[in-house]
Amino acid sequence: MKKYKVKYGENTVSLPAEILSHLADADADELKALILLASDGDEPRLELAGMSEDEFESAASFLRGAGLVKISSKGAGKKKEAAEKKAEPEMETGSAEETKTPEKRNVRVLRREILPEYTSSEISEMMRENELLSSLIDACQQTLGKTFNAAESNVIIAMNRSMGLDGEYILMLLAHCAENEKKNLTYVQRMAAGLVESGVLTPPQLEEEFRRREELASGEGALRRLFGIGGRALTKKEKDIFKLWICERKYSIELITEAYERTVAKTGKASVPYCNTILEGWFASGITTPEEARAAASGKKTPAQVRGSFETDDFFGAALDRSLAGLGGK
Secondary structure, eight states, rough: OOOOOOOOOOOOOOOOOGGGGGGTTOHHHHHHHHHHHHHSSSSSSSHHHTTOOHHHHHHHHHHHHSOOOOOOSSSSHHHHHHHHHHGGGGGGOOOOOOOGGGSSSSOOOOOGOOOOOOHHHHHHHHHOHHHHHHHHHHHHHHHSSSOOHHHHHHHHIIIIIIOOHHHHHHHHHHHHHHTTTOOHHHHHHHHHHHHHTTTTSHHHHHHHHHHHHHHHHEEEEEEEHHHHOOOSOOHHHHHHHHHHIIIIIOOOOOHHHHHHHHHHHHHSSOHHHHHHHHHHHHTTOOOOOOHHHHHHHHOOOOOOHHHHHHHHHHHHHHHHHHHHHHHOOO
C-alpha cells in the first residue's frame, strides 16, 4: 500500500483517538458530523457537508451513544444536560413494561458511562431466575447467528432493563441490523440510543421508522438514476428536495419523470430545483398524475379548478334559489 501524509496547514481539526475503534461501524454522515463538531461545535456548518438538520441530529445521536461527543452546556443544551444528569440516578434495572401511551413508557437513552456491567456468573444467575430474559437472549443469539459473550449479553440486558425496550423491539432491531450486515452489539446499542432519542419507542414505531428509511433509500436510488447523479454525494438541497418528494408529497415516479422531462426540455439540463418548481405548482393545483399534468398543459381544467368551479356553481345556484324563493313569497 502506498504511504500518504496529511498536509496540515495553519489550521487543524483535532479528533478523539477513540474514533479509531468505531470506524468500522460509523457511516459517512457520522464521520462528517464528528468533523463538523470538532471544527465548530457551537454552530456546525452543515452546508459544508451537504447535511440536513435531521441527518446531522441522527448522526450526533450515534456519536453520543459511542461516547465521542456530549451535549454542550451552552444555551438550551445546558438545560437538557441538567435534566439528563438529574434523571440518571433513577436509572435502575427493572423489567420492561408495556403501556398504552408511548410517551409514558420508561424508556431511557443508554449511555456508555451508565451501561450496567454484569459478570458471567451474574448473567447466568439472572437467566436462571428470569425465564423471559433467558428466552430473549437465546432468541437474540439465534437472530445474529452467534453465541454471546458476557459483554454482548450485557448489552441485551441493559437495553431491556435499563432502557425499558421490550423483547419484540430488541429482536426487530437485531433482525434489521443483521439484514444490513451490522451484527456488532456495540453498533446495535448505539442505534437503539439514537432511535430512542428520536422518539421511536415501540415496535410499531420502529417498524414505521424502518419502512420510512427503506422508502427513502429506494426512492433516492430511483431519483439518482433519473437525474443521472450516479454515485456522487447528494447536496443538501438535493437531499431535502428528494425527501420532500418521497416522504411528504409522496409523488409517484411517473409524475416526477413527467416534470423531469419538462425540466430538460425547458432548461437543457437535469435541474432538481427547477423540477421541484414544476412539481410544487402541480401540487398546488391538485395535479397528481402525468395525465392530469398533460391535460392542464393543453388548457383543460385541473382538479383544483374543477372543484373550485363546482363550489362556485353551487354558490350561485343556492343564491338563485334564495332569490326565487323570495320572489315567490311576495
